[in-house]
Amino acid sequence: MPRLGDDPITEADDDRLVRRTLDGDRQAFGVLIERYSGRVIAICARVAGDEYEDAQDVAQDVFLRAYLNLEKYQPGRSFFAWLYRIAVNLALNRRARRPPAAIRGPAAERALQQLQDPDPLGAPEASLERTERTRLLQTALARLPADYATVLALRYGADLDYSAIAATLEVPIGTVKARLHRAKTLLRPLLAPLHEEGATP
């Protein structure tokens, strides 16, 4: 197995992999891709409101930009936060280019319709599959201001903890918490039809 110094390449720390990549070792960059692709795709999907397959295309662009700008990364700082920041910025650009109601797919359109006009019989929630509930959530997220939608997407869509979100967005942890709390108060009424009594999926 290829090695970097005494470490197997797959166990090398991010800074060492970055240095190897800058020296022309693409395999080292491949390890970084393997290490972070899951969360980068999740960020792209949840922040932009993209389908998973589309998010993979955006994530490819994220890694390409990271590769082209790798000299700008400062060793010793958090590589993942630097990478996630690129992902967030690209995803926010995509989100900004389309109106919230334009989230694609017939299921998303139905979910949006339910948001605007919940079934008076209270029955539609029972028929919603989990994926459709997720689409509904994504649609509601697209209606939140970008700052709030982003922290929710990072916390719940990409499973980042407070400190990772703070590093990614370059804000204090207290700001992350405050935005999350505010985001939930904004999101709650949008999803209220799903949470009324007897509406448990």
Added chain:
Amino acid sequence: MKPVHPGGPGEEILVAWQDGDAAALLDNVQEIALAEHLAGCARCQAYLHSLAALETDLASFSLAGRPAGADFTRQVLAALPPRAAAPVPIAGPAVWWGHQALAAGLVLTGLLILLATSDVMTLLAGWWQHAGDGLSAVVTSDGEGVGNWLNSLPGTALAPEAYLGLVLGAVILALGAGAFMVRTLAAPEGLAA
């Protein structure tokens, strides 16, 4: 901050409470008061219930555990352009010590040439003694006296080949010292200190 109901706690306070972050917003007395209020308030209980449901929905929102497509890494790597020019890597400790040894060798060589070809120690001793004698004798307002003193310096009596050794030794010594300084400034992390 919008209250959950008239006279009730703010919505964001209840969200923070639900998330376990209330301590950052409330002191101990306020937390106890809020807990007592929540225990007896149906509207706040309903609000907390809806937050719990929201949390359940959000928990199913994660995509982080979903692996990328099998070809994802290969596709990204295939799309990468070749790097224009790899930056000069920072030398490792072994290379750094090698350069330092080379610089030290230059310094020593320069010193040896100086000593061997121009009898530098005698020259320096002569200068030192002559400087003391001369400065005590020279009247600084007398330009002729200074000129006489300079002309009588020991170095002026050196043979031409001694000058060659002096210059060559000085140049090599300076090169070695310069290289030593530059490599010391470019020491790998953890080695300079």
